[in-house]
Amino acid sequence: MDPVNIFDFEAIARERLPKEEYDYIAGGATDELSVERNRRAFESWALRPRVMRDVSRLDLSTTVLGTKVALPVLIAPCGGHKKAHPEGEFATFRAAASRGTVFAVSANSSTSFQDLAQAASGALWVQLYPFRDKEMLTEWLQRAKRAGYKAVCVTLDSQWPPKRERNIRNNYKRIRGVNYPAFAGSAVAPRPGGRAGEGSDPAATWEDLQWIKAATDLPVVAKGIMTGEDVEACVAAGVDAVIVSNHGGRHLDNTLATIEVLPEAVAAAKGRVEVLLDGGIRRGADVVKAIALGARAVFIGRPLFWGLAADGERGVARVLDILKEEIEITMAKCGRPIIADIDASVVVKAPRL
Numbered sequence: 001m002d003p004v005n006i007f008d009f010e011a012i013a014r015e016r017l018p019k020e021e022y023d024y025i026a027g028g029a030t031d032e033l034s035v036e037r038n039r040r041a042f043e044s045w046a047l048r049p050r051v052m053r054d055v056s057r058l059d060l061s062t063t064v065l066g067t068k069v070a071l072p073v074l075i076a077p078c079g080g081h082k083k084a085h086p087e088g089e090f091a092t093f094r095a096a097a098s099r100g101t102v103f104a105v106s107a108n109s110s111t112s113f114q115d116l117a118q119a120a121s122g123a124l125w126v127q128l129y130p131f132r133d134k135e136m137l138t139e140w141l142q143r144a145k146r147a148g149y150k151a152v153c154v155t156l157d158s159q160w161p162p163k164r165e166r167n168i169r170n171n172y173k174r175i176r177g178v179n180y181p182a183f184a185g186s187a188v189a190p191r192p193g194g195r196a197g198e199g200s201d202p203a204a205t206w207e208d209l210q211w212i213k214a215a216t217d218l219p220v221v222a223k224g225i226m227t228g229e230d231v232e233a234c235v236a237a238g239v240d241a242v243i244v245s246n247h248g249g250r251h252l253d254n255t256l257a258t259i260e261v262l263p264e265a266v267a268a269a270k271g272r273v274e275v276l277l278d279g280g281i282r283r284g285a286d287v288v289k290a291i292a293l294g295a296r297a298v299f300i301g302r303p304l305f306w307g308l309a310a311d312g313e314r315g316v317a318r319v320l321d322i323l324k325e326e327i328e329i330t331m332a333k334c335g336r337p338i339i340a341d342i343d344a345s346v347v348v349k350a351p352r353l
């Protein structure tokens with residue numbers, strides 16, 4: 001049967017993928033409390049429907065850092081799309097471009113940044129870490145700029161490796177992507193401070209983020225922010241946007257859900273930077289709730305793998321279409337025909353029964 005929602009896609013992917021790959025994608029850190037909380041927290045916000053407003057024409061488009069997107073759902077940077085489909089990032093990129101949204105390409109992409117940039121027309125962001133090796137960092141920033149990438153997403157929550165018990169039990173080996181020429185194909189070091197420049201520098205501080213901001217004229221997006229204090233520090237470092245993210249519960253467990261942190265982050269941002277969110281987005285209503293609470297747009301991570309595993313490019317496109325249809329229903333029934341109309345009065349805090 002055709003998948004009707006994102007959970008159906010996950011069920012198909014679970015059947016098709018080798019167990020260790022499914023576990024790698026679906027899993028999170030230690031008890032996976034944050035993975036689950038990211039989802040469940042959406043249930044603590046109820047929608048306030050409004051009737052008798054003209055919703056005959058809906059417009060889901062918005063802008064993120066000045067780039068127009070056809071819907072407020074972007075593709076989160078996730079390593080190794082070839083785990084789920086042989087066409088990997090190419091398939092994802094074609095799907096994202098055809099649906100008019102941004103694809104953030106992971107540092108650990110299984111396709112080279114330049115090859116992807118030449119593959120189709122569509123907006124790409126590049127994701128990297130505060131690498132220890134500044135020469136490599138400079139080189140990545142220049143490559144991204146030359147290849148036409150629209151923004152640089154710096155992932156800040158990965159300075160220390162997580163404990164992922166499914167991977168330990170499966171003896172799962174993560175392999176470095178092709179964009180690390182010196183390390184491509186080698187296993188990711190299990191402890192921090194492996195080889196020079198290879199991953200996120202455990203010694204990095206806000207000065208390193210400032211350094212990145214000064215080293216590129218592309219907009220800089222700080223990913224992995226979970227407190228108002230860190231939003232404030234991001235603003236001070238001069239970034240253009242923050243992504244409220246707990247890495248889909250894959251790094252530190254026992255955190256709040258991202259949707260719980262969003263109001264604090266938006267309050268700290270005071271309109272000075274765009275606030276984006278990822279983590280647990282599986283329904284159109286989740287997207288509308290996040291926007292109502294102040295997010296400019298959201299990202300999906302795992303669902304892109306479920307789409308890829310089910311049907312490659314078509315699968316990812318369908319995942320985006322399903323979310324779009326559900327966003328449309330939610331917007332129409334809340335009497336909000338355009339994204340700018342989705343304000344705080346769309347939601348109300350409603351303890352889970």
Ligand SMILES: Cc1cc2nc3c(=O)[nH]c(=O)nc-3n(C[C@H](O)[C@H](O)[C@H](O)COP(=O)(O)O)c2cc1C
Binds near residue numbers: 025038106108
């Ligand atoms: C398999 C997988 C690989 C990921 N790789 C990266 C990565 O390379 N860089 C990064 O910043 N985030 C990475 N993430 C985290 C996502 O960007 C995003 O924060 C998270 O998946 C959002 O939660 P969701 O999966 O519930 O949508 C990865 C997530 C998954 C599931």
